[in-house]
Amino acid sequence: QVQLQESGPGLVRPAGTLSLTCAVSGDSIRSNDWWTWVRQPPGKGLEWLGEISHGGNANYSPSFRGRVTISIDMSNNQVSLNLKSVTAADTAVYYCAKTVLTWFDPWGQGTLVTVSS
Amino acid sequence: QSALTQPASVSGSPGQSITISCTGASSDVGSYNLVSWYQQLPGKAPKLIIYEGNKRPSGISNRFSGSKSGDTASLTISGLQADDEADYYCCSYAGTSLVFFGGGTKLTVL
Numbered sequence: 001q002v003q004l005q006e007s008g009p010g011l012v013r014p015a016g017t018l019s020l021t022c023a024v025s026g027d028s029i030r031s032n033d034w035w036t037w038v039r040q041p042p043g044k045g046l047e048w049l050g051e052i053s054h055g056g057n058a059n060y061s062p063s064f065r066g067r068v069t070i071s072i073d074m075s076n077n078q079v080s081l082n083l084k085s086v087t088a089a090d091t092a093v094y095y096c097a098k099t100v101l102t103w104f105d106p107w108g109q110g111t112l113v114t115v116s117s
Numbered sequence: 118q119s120a121l122t123q124p125a126s127v128s129g130s131p132g133q134s135i136t137i138s139c140t141g142a143s144s145d146v147g148s149y150n151l152v153s154w155y156q157q158l159p160g161k162a163p164k165l166i167i168y169e170g171n172k173r174p175s176g177i178s179n180r181f182s183g184s185k186s187g188d189t190a191s192l193t194i195s196g197l198q199a200d201d202e203a204d205y206y207c208c209s210y211a212g213t214s215l216v217f218f219g220g221g222t223k224l225t226v227l
Contacts, residue, residue, distance in 0.1 A: 038163075038218075045120070045221040046155075046163065046206050051214075059214035095162055102210040103153035105165040105174060 002027035004096050004108035012090075012115050018083040022096030022108060029072060030054055034099035035079040037070060039092040040110070047092075051099050052079060086115045121146065121207055121219035128225040134195040137222045139207030140188060145217060147188040151210035154183060154192045157221075158203045167192060194224070202226045 008020035022035065029035070037049040050060035052070040060068050069082040079096060093112050097104035122140040129135040139152065146152060150170045155163035165174055167183040170190065180195045190209070194201055207219040 046208075046218040048208075048216050048218060061215070100168070102149075102151045102216060103165055103168040103208070104155075104163075105168075107162040107164070110162050 002098055002106060004098065004106065006094060006096050006108045006111040008094075008111060008113070010112060010114060012086055012113060013117055014087055014115055016084075016086055016115075018081070018086050018090060018094075018113055018115070020081045020094055020096075020111060020113070022079045022081070024077050024079065024098075027098075029074055029077045029079070035070075035072070036097045036099045036104055037068075037079075037081045038095045038097060038104070038107075039090075040095070041089070041092040049081065049083075088115050091115045121209055121217055123205075123207060123219040123222045125220070126223045126225065128227055129194075129197045130227045131197055131199060133197050134193060135197060135224065137192045137194075137205055137207075137224070139190040139192070139209075139219045141190070141209050141211075141217070142188055145188075145209040145211035146185065146190050148212065149210045150185065152183065152185060152190040153208045154181075155206045155208065156203050157206065163206060197226055199226050 003025045005023045012018045034051045036051040052058045058070050071080045091114050093110040095110045097107040152170050154167035156166050157163045171183040182193045205222045
């Protein structure tokens, strides 16, 4: 059974770059799957950031295009998220999830990132 | 394109049925039978409960059902139970490799 675990700094300075990793276990990232990042600001709803295929093809939300980069590391069976030029509005819980066609299952437990000086 | 529209809150008593709507547009909900629904318990990650409009993953109770009419998808929970109290989110494919979430609906079991 596939499990996902997000990790990374819990605090990022304004104007800096948010970098997170999603470790995948119980499944090979080389399989014919896509992997997605979703975030949830405190007390608010879910926002789709983008996705990446096992082959490295990425799609991004228009709301974040230009700031977000998703990459895949097959040697370590993990997916990464970089979000640059962050502001306080980027404070959120960040989730990774396995994409099955157009739905997401399972999800990682999420990691809270706070943008503050 | 923008987030799908859901009611902010719904409520019901144990044993009753409730329905949560998810209104999109002809370019997303109306064009594809690719709406998924997620249950998010307090402090937890979202969990898939409906995919492809009306299919349930293994282990999800048949008290949860999905449907669609035009540009609006719906989630119905029958036989409401106390542990159904959670936030519910819809999500739709919108073409060109894009997906959008609804704003979420807080379900209160009275």
